[in-house]
Amino acid sequence: MLQFTALFLGIIIGATSNFTISSVYSPYVAVAILACLDSVLGGYVANLSGKFNLRIFASGLFCNALLAAGLGYMGKILGVDQINIATIVVFGTRIFSNAAILRRVGIEKLEGWWVAKRQARAKVEITPDEEEQI
């Protein structure tokens, strides 16, 4: 699917380029990545349920990323490095629940597809018999 190839492409380009994030920013970038992953999964779920709103998605993405990084920075200033734990727990929880929703929807779709296929095959098997009888 388009999204996975885009992700893959991004990873490859990042791995092979010479650009590195300065070590000062790396803890903040880490939590921002988590926020972005949560936004992506949330957007995907909203898309599936037809309620996707581009503005909400984009604004949510940036706001979450900035908030996560900002919270981390505040924790560093206050000397409470553990504030990152709260960010990680919250976004981790949301990632897991969104992934569970996607998984459920995906499996239901797959089951529906199997059932439809079996029904189609059954219909095809019935009609030749009828023709013979006639």
Add this chain to the structure above:
Amino acid sequence: MRKLKNKFTHAQIAISIICFIVGLVIALQIKSVLFIYKTDPTDSQRLDAMTQNWAAEVARSYQMAEKNRELQDQLEEYQDATAEQSDLSKVMAEQLAKAQIVSGSLPVHGEGIIMTIDDSKQAVDGTNPAAFLIHQEDLLMIVNELKNAGAECLSLNDERLISTSDIRCVGSVVHVNGVPKAAPYVIKAIGSSAGLNSALTMRGGIVDTLSVYGIQVSIEQLADVKIPAYEGRLEFKFAKEDK
């Protein structure tokens, strides 16, 4: 462009772009974390491990120094025992004592001087703040001058200077025989105390050069100066006897 828009909804395109960016940032982040872990010397885990290693090595080195002293005492006993036996061994014992004095394995004492130098207490006037501190060059000049004047044994802050001793500036301290020593520096020399003193205090000599920037110098002439033995290892991996 419209074909693309018909194939994929807005949502999918937006999410794909974000996925691309996220993939990019994840890869960069992983790269920089790996890089930091490899090169960051202040990584706390490695720092702890290295501090422990260092403490263990320091404790071991103290143990080794003690063992060394015990063995030296034993050795002296054996030497004394053999020296009393015959004339030949008396001569050999004398030669041995001489060699030991030169190699630094015995503490020595005799007439000499004790020179104490300290960093300048004058206010730094901004021209060159480093000139108000003592550097390895100053210490090396003093040692050289004393050797020229006939000093037989030297020590710097109670580190015996032997032929392979080095005096090296490391940051704000000086390493002598690998041991860090800080100002004030006490240089003890055994030789003719008058001769050594005049070598240092002659006009245009070391004391004059150092006093320009106010480096504090004091020289004591004594009838008995004690200089400790060399505490390091004497190991010759490359030098061999040339018979």
